[in-house]
Amino acid sequence: MKILITGSNGQLGSEFRSVENKYRNYQFTFTDIEELDLTDFKAVHLFFEENTFDYCVNCAGYTAVDKAEDEPNKVFLLNADAIENLAKECTRNKVRLIHISTDYVFDGNATRPYQEDDPVSPESVYGLSKLKGEEAVLKYSSNAIIIRTAWLCSRFGKNFVKTILRLGSEKNELNVVDDQLGSPTFTHDLANAILKITNSFENRNTNGIYHYSSEGTISWFIFAKAIIEIAGLKCEIKPVNTSEYPTKAKRPIYSVLDKGKIKNAFGLIIPDWKSSLSKLIQDLKK
Secondary structure (H helix, E strand, O other): OEEEEEOOOOHHHHHHHHHHHHOOOOEEEEEOOOOOOOOOHHHHHHHHHHOOOOEEEEOOOOOOOOHHHHOHHHHHHHHHHHHHHHHHHHHHOOOEEEEEEEHHHOOOOOOOOEOOOOOOOOOOHHHHHHHHHHHHHHHHOOOEEEEEEOOEEOOOOOOHHHHHHHHHHHOOEEEEEOOOEEOOEEHHHHHHHHHHHHOOOOOHHHOEEEEOOOEOOEEHHHHHHHHHHHHOOOOEEEEEOHHHOOOOOOOOOEOOEOOHHHHHHHOOOOOEHHHHHHHHHHHHHO
16 A cells, blocks of 8 residues: 655654554655645646555644744645645545644634534634645545644654653743643554554545544643653643733634544544553653
8 A cells, every 4th residue: 555645754744754664564655845845736746647646644734833823825825725736636646635634723612522513713824724724625635534633742843742841851840821621642643543544444435524632631731740740850830821821823722622433433442641641751761
């Protein structure tokens, strides 16, 4: 099975690189902007002319949420226009597309876990650009799925776990927001789930939007406390409100995702956030 991974230098793309050797029946092709500029339709067209794939997992995108508020044109180019190019070529070449999206397509005002068909209402440039990317996939690719995820963490790149580990070893105390609720997503879990999905994706009825994150609902404060405790650090974590920690882009106050649909469709068993966090911290210590 031939799988193209775009955005392969990011957190999730790097995870696919790390598990490549465990999946001997897959032939992976990894690209990032240096190998394939998704914003260049001619380049994308030529790339698919010269290569054949069964699947494309799109991990590419603009993810600097606050910076996005200052450069919307670039954000929409990368998160919407580029995705339209990719979706068109996947359809033309009969490649099944798995596109990664975000909880930021919602407004964060829910009081129960978001389901896939709940109304979308992004409140940031980043969220709106990702929604436009979803719309492009649904419009131009009839044989695709979209996986919305949240609070991505891994051994790779910058993320909350690595930041708290660094700051927790440097400082005696940290203030962390306690009134934003969600669920982390660990790239090792998500990458393996996606590869399982590729083995169950023959039925066209499985196309559409799905949600994936770890089991459990926590605040950033609870998440940070667990990171410090598991790592054995002495830093004290203190809870603060969002109003005390202003950011340029508005964060969802509530972004818990309902995973029932993806579990039922593909038989996935999703780990609890704390067990996956423990494994990640162990890996980071190696």
